[in-house]
Amino acid sequence: MRLDCLAVDEHYQPTEIPRMMTDREITGLLVLGAYLSVESAQMLGQQPIVLVDGYAEEPGHMIRIVSDNVGGVATATGRLIEFGHNVIAFVGAPPDAFPSILEWRRGYEEAMAGAGLDTCYVDEHHNNPAKCAEAAADALRRSPSITAFAAANDEVALALLGSPHDRVPGEISLVGFDDIDEAKAARPRLDTVAVDKAAMGRLAATLLRHRIDHPNDPAFTVTQKASLINRDTSGPPRR
Numbered sequence: 001m002r003l004d005c006l007a008v009d010e011h012y013q014p015t016e017i018p019r020m021m022t023d024r025e026i027t028g029l030l031v032l033g034a035y036l037s038v039e040s041a042q043m044l045g046q047q048p049i050v051l052v053d054g055y056a057e058e059p060g061h062m063i064r065i066v067s068d069n070v071g072g073v074a075t076a077t078g079r080l081i082e083f084g085h086n087v088i089a090f091v092g093a094p095p096d097a098f099p100s101i102l103e104w105r106r107g108y109e110e111a112m113a114g115a116g117l118d119t120c121y122v123d124e125h126h127n128n129p130a131k132c133a134e135a136a137a138d139a140l141r142r143s144p145s146i147t148a149f150a151a152a153n154d155e156v157a158l159a160l161l162g163s164p165h166d167r168v169p170g171e172i173s174l175v176g177f178d179d180i181d182e183a184k185a186a187r188p189r190l191d192t193v194a195v196d197k198a199a200m201g202r203l204a205a206t207l208l209r210h211r212i213d214h215p216n217d218p219a220f221t222v223t224q225k226a227s228l229i230n231r232d233t234s235g236p237p238r239r
Contacts, residue, residue, distance in 0.1 A: 129156045
């Protein structure tokens with residue numbers, strides 16, 4: 001197996017052919033975290049492709065492995081609701097974000113709708129965790145009824161934690177997504193949603209070998225379960 005970087009634009013679409021594709025020994029590609037439009041998929045050529053944690057304009061043409069973003073965030077938001085939070089803001093997921101972030105947003109919406117609660121968004125600066133933290137702090141000043149945040153990813157959550165950390169979880173509860181190493185090292189330790197990325201990688205390699213051996217088999221999508229990791233940043237709302 002050989003590794004190469006795939007140059008992408010601000011929408012995570014490939015902008016050039018990876019250098020290694022000039023090597024005739026390459027018989028298949030694992031493409032991680034990209035969005036393949038019809039044009040960019042054609043640019044990658046006819047080699048078998050498995051798209052890992054990524055999306056495609058025509059998903060029916062390739063094997064994909066994705067995480068259960070909707071279910072994971074719905075579970076995390078549901079736990080906040082079980083604690084008694086009824087004003088939960090989602091931060092870092094504007095309506096034009098990358099498809100995986102939109103799935104996180106949908107999981108939040110489903111959990112809130114299931115509990116009969118209104119949604120609340122803080123999403124002006126989704127690519128900048130520091131700006132997300134500023135927007136969240138401003139939202140708390142304007143809407144003190146907010147008692148919990150569900151963040152689009154751990155980087156955003158940790159930026160929020162850096163501002164009101166002395167208020168978490170006593171006054172403000174917080175949950176992220178990804179379970180990056182910093183989530184465990186933070187104080188308090190971050191509650192988050194985790195996907196077994198190593199298992200996803202092993203499955204991707206197996207499926208690529210299958211695709212190389214059986215190129216005419218129908219394409220399909222595999223969804224990997226996401227699990228809530230309970231640590232220190234969630235609890236009952238302030239009274």
